[in-house]
Amino acid sequence: MAALVPRLGRGPLPAGVHALATRPVLRHKALVAHRSGEAVRPVVVAGVAALREAVGEL
Structure with a gap:
C-alpha cells in the first residue's frame, strides 16, 4: 500500500x-x-x- 501525504500534514511515522x-x-x-x-x-x-511567508519556508 502507498500514499502521498505532505510532511506538514502528518505526525510521526509509526514503527514499520x-x-x-x-x-x-x-x-x-x-x-x-x-x-x-x-x-x-x-x-x-x-x-x-x-501565505507568502509560509511558502517561503518550504
Missing part, C-alpha cells in the same frame, strides 16, 4: 512505516481569491502575507 522521497519532487500552487476591492482590507492583506 517508511517515508520515501519522490522523483521528481512534487510541486503545488497556492492561489488566493477575493472580491474586487477587498485587497485593501487588513485581514486580506494579513492572510496573503502569512
Whole structure:
C-alpha cells in the first residue's frame, strides 16, 4: 500500500512505516481569491502575507 501525504500534514511515522522521497519532487500552487476591492482590507492583506511567508519556508 502507498500514499502521498505532505510532511506538514502528518505526525510521526509509526514503527514499520517508511517515508520515501519522490522523483521528481512534487510541486503545488497556492492561489488566493477575493472580491474586487477587498485587497485593501487588513485581514486580506494579513492572510496573503502569512501565505507568502509560509511558502517561503518550504
